[in-house]
Amino acid sequence: MAHISDEKIPNNVNLSGDRRLQRALEKWQPKYLEWWMEMGPEGFQANDIYLRTAVSVEPGGWAHFDYVKMPDYRWGIFLEPQREERVHHFGDFVGQPAWQEVPGEFRNMLRRLIVTQGDTEPASVEQQRRLGSTAPSLYDLRNLFQVNVEEGRHLWAMVYLLQSYFGRDGREEAEELLLRRSGNADRPRILGAFNEPTNHWLSFYMFTMFTDRDGKYQLSALSESGFDPLSRTCKFMLTEEAHHMFVGETGVQRVIDRSCQLMKQDANEDVRAQGGIDLPTVQKYLNLWYTLSLDLFGGEVSSNASDAFAAGIKGRHREGRYEDHSCLEATYTVETVENGPGGTMQITDKEVPMRTAMNEILRKEYIKDCQRGVDKWNKTIAKHGINFELRLPSERFHRHIGIYSDLNTCIDGNPLSAEEWEARKGEWLPNADDEKYIKSLMQRVTKPGQFAGWIAPPLRGINGQPFEFEYVRLS
C-alpha cells in the first residue's frame, strides 16, 4: 500500500519522517473515510463545493479556496509552531518547561480530555448530516459543508494527539471515536448536547452560535495547557472555529431580519401567516440551545476541573489576563440549591475553593460572549423599529448538569414545582407544534442567489465572492 504522503495529508508535524505515526494514520484513514461516507453529509458527496482548505499554518496558507468534492477534502494536521522557551504558566508547575511528552501521572486525565474533545467533532457532523436536503440557499449549503469538513479535521487533530502520544490505548480510543453515534441509545456520544437532534436549519444556526461557541471556550482553556502539543493543536483549531460561530450568529441574525420585515408587512404582524419564523419562536430555540450548551461546561463545582488546573493541563480563557495563576488560596462564590421548609427549594451562596470552580469561571466568560451576540441581534430588531428584545435565560433554567440539575425554574430562574414546570415548559422551549411548523418551512432552494422566504440574504458572500455565486455545483 502506498504511503500517505505530505501531499495527501497536509501537515506541519513531519509526517513523512515519522514512520510510527504514518502507520497508525494509514490504518485509521480508511476507517475515517468509511465513517464519513456513512455518517457524514447525506448526498452531495459527488458535488463540487467551494471550500476553504488549510494547507499550511503560514498567514494565508490556511485559507485556500477552491471547488472540492468533500471526500477529497485534504484533512490535514496542523499545530501552531513550537516556541522553544514555553513554560507552564498556571497550576502547580508554574515556570517549569512545558511538557513535550505525556507525564505518567496525568496520562489518564489528559487522554480523557482529548477523547471528550475529539468525540464532539464527529458527533456534530452526525447531527447535521441530513440538513443538506433542506438548505435555504447554495450559500448556506456551502457553509454547512465547510463546517462539516472542518469538524472532521478537528477530529483528525485529536486523533493525531492520541496516536502520537498515547501508544496502543490511544489508537484504540481513535477507533472508538468512529464507532460512537450521536443519539444512539447503545453507544451515544459522550456529552449531552451532542446527542440532541439538529434536524432543521434554525437549530443548526443556534447550534453553531451556542454550541460551537462552547467549543471556542473549551479549546481556549486547553490552548493554555502545559502539555504543549495539546496547546498548539487547539490554537490552530480556534482559527477555524471563528467561521462556525459566524455561520450561527449571522444565520440567526438573517432569520430575525426577515422576521422583522414580515412583521411590518402584515396588519396583525403575523409572521407565521407569511411563512416566516416569529421572534417568540426564535427565543424558544435560543433558550434550548443556550441551556444545552451551558451544560457542556460541566458542574459548577468539580474536582476534575480542579485537578486539571492544578496539573497545568486546562486553564482559564486567556489565562494571561489573571494575576493569580495558582488559585490555591482564593475562593469563588457559587449558588447551592437545598430543600427548604414545606417542600420549597432554597438557593443560597457558598464559597468554594477557586480551583474547583474553574468550569463555572469558564462558563461565565462564555455567557458574556453570548450576551454580546444577543445584543447584536437586538440591534437588528431595533433598526426595524420593532419593540421586542431577545434575551439569555437564567443560568438556572433547563439545566441537566451541575447544581441546578434537580431544579425546575421559569426562564428567570425562579423555582417552579414539577407540575408547574410540566404545564408551562412549552412557553419557553420549542413544543411539538413549533417543531412541526419550523420543519414545514424547510424547503430547499437551489438557484444561485436565491433564498428561502424565512431568511434574509447575507450582507456579503464568501471569500469576496458575491452571494449569488455558485457555491455548490449541483449537477
Ligand code: BYC
Ligand atoms: N454531558 O466534574 P464534572 C466542541 C460528566 S464543544 C454528559 O462536573 P468535568 C464542538 C463528566 O464527564 C467543546 N456528561 O465535569 C462544538 C464527569 O464524568 P465522570 C467540547 C457530562 O469532569 C460544536 C461528570 O459528568 N470540549 O468542541 O469538569 C461542534 C462530572 O463532571 C457533561 C470539551 O468538552 C455533559 N454536558 O467535565 C463541534 C473539552 N458534563 O468523570 C465541536 C474536554 C459533565 O464522573 N472536556 N459530564 O465519568 C472537558 O474539559 C470536561 O470533560 C468537561 C467538564 C468540560 C466536559
Ligand code: FE
Ligand atoms: Fe470543532
Ligand code: FE
Ligand atoms: Fe466548530
